[in-house]
Amino acid sequence: MAYDDLRSFLETLDKQGQLLHIGEELSPEPDLAAAANAAGRIGDGAPALYFDNVRGFTDARIAMNVHGSWRNHALALGLPAATSVKDQVEEFARRWDAFPVAPERREDAPWRGNSLTGTDVDLFAVLPLFRLNDGDGGFYLDKAAVVSRDPEDPDNFGKQNVGTYRIQVIGRDRLAFQPVPMHDVAQHLRKAEERDEDLPIAITLGNDPVMSIVAGMPMAYDRSEYEMAGALRGAPAPIATAPHTGFDVPWGSEVVIEGVIEGRKRQLEGPFGEFTGHYSGGRRMPVIRVERISYRDDPVFESLYLGMPWTEVDYLVGPNTCVPLLKQLRAEFPEVRAVNAMYTHGLAVIISTAKRYGGFAKAVGLRALTTPHGLGYVSQVIVVDEDVDPFDLPQVMWAMSAKVNPADDVVVIPNLSVVELAPAASPAGITSKMLTDATTPVAPDNRGNFSTPAKDLPETEEWVGRLKSLLAAR
Amino acid sequence: MICPRCAHDTIETVTASPVPGVWDVLQCHRCLYMWRTTEPERRTRRAAYPPEFRLTQSDIDTAHETPAIPPLLTH
Numbered sequence: 289m290a291y292d293d294l295r296s297f298l299e300t301l302d303k304q305g306q307l308l309h310i311g312e313e314l315s316p317e318p319d320l321a322a323a324a325n326a327a328g329r330i331g332d333g334a335p336a337l338y339f340d341n342v343r344g345f346t347d348a349r350i351a352m353n354v355h356g357s358w359r360n361h362a363l364a365l366g367l368p369a370a371t372s373v374k375d376q377v378e379e380f381a382r383r384w385d386a387f388p389v390a391p392e393r394r395e396d397a398p399w400r401g402n403s404l405t406g407t408d409v410d411l412f413a414v415l416p417l418f419r420l421n422d423g424d425g426g427f428y429l430d431k432a433a434v435v436s437r438d439p440e441d442p443d444n445f446g447k448q449n450v451g452t453y454r455i456q457v458i459g460r461d462r463l464a465f466q467p468v469p470m471h472d473v474a475q476h477l478r479k480a481e482e483r484d485e486d487l488p489i490a491i492t493l494g495n496d497p498v499m500s501i502v503a504g505m506p507m508a509y510d511r512s513e514y515e516m517a518g519a520l521r522g523a524p525a526p527i528a529t530a531p532h533t534g535f536d537v538p539w540g541s542e543v544v545i546e547g548v549i550e551g552r553k554r555q556l557e558g559p560f561g562e563f564t565g566h567y568s569g570g571r572r573m574p575v576i577r578v579e580r581i582s583y584r585d586d587p588v589f590e591s592l593y594l595g596m597p598w599t600e601v602d603y604l605v606g607p608n609t610c611v612p613l614l615k616q617l618r619a620e621f622p623e624v625r626a627v628n629a630m631y632t633h634g635l636a637v638i639i640s641t642a643k644r645y646g647g648f649a650k651a652v653g654l655r656a657l658t659t660p661h662g663l664g665y666v667s668q669v670i671v672v673d674e675d676v677d678p679f680d681l682p683q684v685m686w687a688m689s690a691k692v693n694p695a696d697d698v699v700v701i702p703n704l705s706v707v708e709l710a711p712a713a714s715p716a717g718i719t720s721k722m723l724t725d726a727t728t729p730v731a732p733d734n735r736g737n738f739s740t741p742a743k744d745l746p747e748t749e750e751w752v753g754r755l756k757s758l759l760a761a762r
Numbered sequence: 763m764i765c766p767r768c769a770h771d772t773i774e775t776v777t778a779s780p781v782p783g784v785w786d787v788l789q790c791h792r793c794l795y796m797w798r799t800t801e802p803e804r805r806t807r808r809a810a811y812p813p814e815f816r817l818t819q820s821d822i823d824t825a826h827e828t829p830a831i832p833p834l835l836t837h
Contacts, residue, residue: 316785317801344779344800412777412787419797422804423815425767426789426796458794460776469829482835554827556794559815570817572827708828716826 289366290521291496293398293540294588297364298351301336304369306360308335315343316418324352324593328600333359348416349588355497356592356600361607364497365520374679377607377626380520384611387511389518389525397528397539399582405532409461409578414543415493415589417457421561425569428560429455429463431592432545433503433513435490435535436472439479448536449473450513452503455491455576456557463491463576464557465549468707469717470664472509477549477574486548489576490535494542494590499525504601505608506634506661532580542587547578563605564632565596566711597632606630609661613637616659621652628678634665635710638678641671646733650699653723657704664707670724687726696735697725765790766797766811768818793817 291297301307310323320339327334334357339350355361362371367379404410411417417427432455438447449472456464467474473489480487495503498521502513514536517525526539532546558569594601606629613634614627623642631637641652653669656662672678672687692698700722708716728738764771772791779785785800795817803810 315800317798317805344781344784346780410777417787419801419805423812425794457796459789464794467829474829478829478832482832484834552831554831556822556825567815570821570825572825574829 290523291364291498291540292526293496294351294354294494294542294590295540297354297497298336298338298588300363301354301360304359304363306333306335306357306363306369307338309338309340311341313341313343314339316345316416318419320350320352320418320591321420321593324356324591325595325599327353327356328593328598331357333357336360342416342418345416347586349586350416350418351494351588351590352593353600354590354592355500355604357603361603364501366522373606374626374677377610377679380607381611381614383520383522384516384615386519386522388515389521389523391512391514391518391527391536392524393528394526394539395528397537397541398584399541399544400528400531401585402583403531404581405579409581411457411460411463411545411578411581414581414583414587417589418591420591420593421567421595423559423567424561425456425556425558427457429457429491429493429591430560430594431493431500431590433492433495433499433538433541434473435492435530435533435537436476436487437535438476439483439485439487444510445536446510446512446515448512449476449509450499450503452500454560454562456560458555458557458575461547461578463545463547463578464555465489465574465576466557467574468664468709470705470707475509480549481551484551486551486577488533488535488548489546490530490533490537491545491576492537492541492543493545494588495538496540499538499540500604501608504605506612508660531582542584542590544582545578546580546582547576549574549576561595562709563594563597563601564635564709564711566709568709568711602630602632605633609634609665613656613659613661613666616661617652617655620655623648623674624652625674626678627656629661629666630679632665634661635706636668636670637666638670638672638684640674640676640678641727642674643727643730646730648730649725649727650723653725654699657701657721657723663705667704667706667710667712667719667721668724669722671727673727676726684726688724691726691728691736691738692724693736699723699725763788764808765793765795766806766808767795767816768793768822769808792819793822 554572557573559567770792
């Protein structure tokens with residue numbers, strides 16, 4: 289089942305008991321953020337939250353925690369709600385192979401129905417904005433799919449980028465914007481600023497659930513997020529032409545904000561409580577001048593709470609970080625079995641691999657550091673054997689505790705690149721990175737006493753079935 | 763009124779609640795901090811504003827620029 293917009297997905301979540309409508313009147317702050325924060329503290333089955341009675345607003349409709357549980361993430365991919373995490377990642381990886389699926393252009397986008405331009409542009413007139421965390425410098429748009437093009441190659445569909453970045457509202461028609469240098473939009477901005485030009489930009493809010501997943505996904509620079517959305521949805525992604533920039537934007541967006549990043553200008557931004565579980569900010573960042581807002585009738589404002597993990601963002605970017613790393617590693621090393629990069633967008637990564645020969649597992653781990661995503665993340669890698677499930681943390685801890693001889697199996701490399709937001713970096717943007725080889729050494733690496741591992745008995749698998757049957761029959 | 767975060771005294775009203783008289787959104791002219799008048803005191807009153815998030819003129823003047831503005835291409 290492919291959803292063309294946020295609304296149809298919210299209907300499915302409601303039917304599946306995975307959407308909680310909170311109709312009682314509440315305060316924009318701190319209630320909205322506190323409720324979404326709490327959704328991350330009530331277990332794996334947390335629902336999306338929908339608010340439509342917020343004090344002081346006349347027609348606010350706010351959706352939060354839409355991807356904020358494994359059940360909701362499964363439903364976003366059209367899978368049964370109870371699908372296990374490992375199975376969700378494997379299905380994600382299977383669908384990836386259908387890339388590229390050409391999008392379908394539909395120019396009857398519902399957001400064409402309403403617009404504000406020129407001096408009428410007022411973000412507050414369309415969006416029920418609110419603060420998330422105490423130290424945030426203001427109100428943020430933190431779940432947008434942001435579209436920009438390469439100024440040197442504007443007609444290249446693949447280089448047109450769709451990404452999620454943090455965006456602070458600093459005026460009725462002004463936004464502060466964070467392009468992390470490792471991310472594609474930063475390359476677009478650099479090229480524009482080298483030419484003393486503004487960078488046109490389209491910010492789309494309230495998208496279908498797969499669009500939000502691909503927008504947060506580390507993809508190669510010239511690969512189209514729309515073509516990846518088509519692969520993951522199992523159906524072409526519907527797109528339409530944004531009226532002011534001419535960019536390709538999702539057909540089903542609730543709101544499309546267009547304007548420019550003003551070239552060679554920086555203004556104070558933040559702080560903002562980030563996915564790292566720490567605030568970052570108080571830095572001078574690029575500024576967007578909003579020139580047009582298009583929106584559906586009765587738009588739904590989608591926002592995402594993030595703070596100390598786990599919160600919605602960890603579910604949203606968990607599988608979508610695992611799969612690109614898995615595919616990039618496996619392209620060169622088919623021995624790689626699985627990648628768990630679900631911790632802080634892949635700052636820590638666990639890789640399961642078979643070994644070709646002694647030293648091979650360390651090579652696989654080091655390669656993870658130099659993947660495109662690894663340049664900005666992957667500051668700790670744990671490599672485990674092919675029979676260890678990297679999503680099963682007790683198994684991973686067993687490998688760490690039993691297989692690792694720290695003097696030989698822990699490698700620390702100083703002064704590598706990482707996102708500036710990484711709290712342990714010093715200076716910001718630079719960190720050491722650590723590889724822990726928790727695999728069993730193989731020839732000619734003959735270290736340790738691993739010749740007689742205790743394996744599950746041959747009859748155990750049959751007994752698993754018998755025990756389950758006996759328990760079910762009680 | 764002063765900014766809860768940087769104590770600057772030029773404050774602008776950015777917008778007012780669609781239901782008249784419930785709240786206003788205010789913004790500091792200097793540090794751009796934005797708040798709603800109905801938020802908890804820890805976000806709206808200088809005396810209650812957390813020290814770790816306060817800003818001074820010096821903090822603003824020395825804020826790191828990111829990403830750095832690149833040199834212009836020479837033709």
